[in-house]
Amino acid sequence: MRRPRWTRPLGGVRLRATAAAVLTVAVALGLASAVLLLALRHSLEESARAEATAKAKAVATAVRIGPSLSPAHALDDSTGSTDVRVISKTEAGPSWKTGSAYVVAGERVATKGGTVMIQGRSSLAPTRQAITTLWHLLLPGVPALLLLVALLTWLAVSRALRPVSAIRAKMADITAHDLHQRVPEPGTRDEIAALARTVNATLDRLRTAVEQHKRFVADAAHELRSPLAVLRARLELTAHRVEAPTLAAQALTDVERIQSLTDDLLLLARLDAGEPPREQEVDLGQVAAEEAARTRPRPDVTVTLDIAPDVLVRGSGDQLRRLVANLVDNAVRHAATAVTVRLAEDRSRAVLEVADDGPGIPAEHREVVFDRFTRLDEARDRDRGGSGLGLAIARDIAVVHRGSLSVAVRPENESGACLRAVLPVGVPG
Numbered sequence: 001m002r003r004p005r006w007t008r009p010l011g012g013v014r015l016r017a018t019a020a021a022v023l024t025v026a027v028a029l030g031l032a033s034a035v036l037l038l039a040l041r042h043s044l045e046e047s048a049r050a051e052a053t054a055k056a057k058a059v060a061t062a063v064r065i066g067p068s069l070s071p072a073h074a075l076d077d078s079t080g081s082t083d084v085r086v087i088s089k090t091e092a093g094p095s096w097k098t099g100s101a102y103v104v105a106g107e108r109v110a111t112k113g114g115t116v117m118i119q120g121r122s123s124l125a126p127t128r129q130a131i132t133t134l135w136h137l138l139l140p141g142v143p144a145l146l147l148l149v150a151l152l153t154w155l156a157v158s159r160a161l162r163p164v165s166a167i168r169a170k171m172a173d174i175t176a177h178d179l180h181q182r183v184p185e186p187g188t189r190d191e192i193a194a195l196a197r198t199v200n201a202t203l204d205r206l207r208t209a210v211e212q213h214k215r216f217v218a219d220a221a222h223e224l225r226s227p228l229a230v231l232r233a234r235l236e237l238t239a240h241r242v243e244a245p246t247l248a249a250q251a252l253t254d255v256e257r258i259q260s261l262t263d264d265l266l267l268l269a270r271l272d273a274g275e276p277p278r279e280q281e282v283d284l285g286q287v288a289a290e291e292a293a294r295t296r297p298r299p300d301v302t303v304t305l306d307i308a309p310d311v312l313v314r315g316s317g318d319q320l321r322r323l324v325a326n327l328v329d330n331a332v333r334h335a336a337t338a339v340t341v342r343l344a345e346d347r348s349r350a351v352l353e354v355a356d357d358g359p360g361i362p363a364e365h366r367e368v369v370f371d372r373f374t375r376l377d378e379a380r381d382r383d384r385g386g387s388g389l390g391l392a393i394a395r396d397i398a399v400v401h402r403g404s405l406s407v408a409v410r411p412e413n414e415s416g417a418c419l420r421a422v423l424p425v426g427v428p429g
Helices: 011-065 071-078 125-176 191-238 244-272 284-294 317-334 390-400
Strands: 084-087 102-111 114-123 280-283 302-307 312-315 338-345 349-356 404-407 418-424
Touching (some): 011 114, 191 244, 244 390, 280 284, 280 317, 284 302, 284 349, 312 317, 312 418, 317 338, 317 349, 317 390, 390 404
Antiparallel strands (some): 084 114, 338 349, 404 418
């Protein structure tokens, strides 16, 4: 079975780092060795050439000092060396030439018999011997040095990656057993410490998401269980009582409630998945008026409209209708006698406010009301109170359309709550 990428050992990183270091050092040593050999050879050859020149000059100086001497006698008197010879038309054979064994230097001298060439030579055997010795040292030394570099690089990278290995092992244990644990954070201020902090921050968000998901599933199951239990009881009574039409109507009401809750859950799932809304031009004023008229108000509640014309936004018409409908429905449920729907355009923004004259929302609950399955009044009737998803869905729709939804602060002399949705005008969702 293929392991997850983040659970694989870090040997690949060590191996690549070691190979890169060895290759770099090998190239550097190869170039340095070649330069060293060439420089040594050139230096030794220049020394041999200087020695040959000195030998030739010594004989030439003797000839110049004693002009009565023949060059051959001067050679015998000065050095007698076989590495110096005199070349003339009558006293010597062919001249020496520089080859692989010797380096040759010459000096011309004017004598009674004419101009002669005095040549000196120096053996290149010491040069070849020195180069051979250096080569014998480099041949085993360079591989040994490369092996040492590889070992030191492996150990250094292993030490540097030790915290990463600890983070990897801890991460595997956390994801398998307990999301409340955290990876160790080194006390250093390097990239590995930053990685550990980032991983811990990711685990915090992951734990929060998992807990929210668990609560969401539990709340959804609880919300569905109650109407299903009532529906089952009514259907069972239908088979044994004469009030079958009445029970059937009540059962249909329960089915509608379950269907509405299911639609809300599916819409939340699509919003959580990050599906972009279909882009189209929507007359938000027309949508607000239609949804306010479609909402079934209580007999004692009046819905008033104050809508500016031609407020156009871009996004999903269906989702924007749901946003307005949820806000109006929420206001009608909590209003004492009146609900006001206002729409205006302010600095390229569409501002939709839905206000009621009900008990209002306490300051400490102005964010809580947007949580899923939240009811501030737990004692009220569930049919009137709703499922607790309306405002959560409305805020998610506003955020998807690059807007916001919040509880507006009302003046002290005004009662009730006011929910304000702000959407960009003419900007794609």
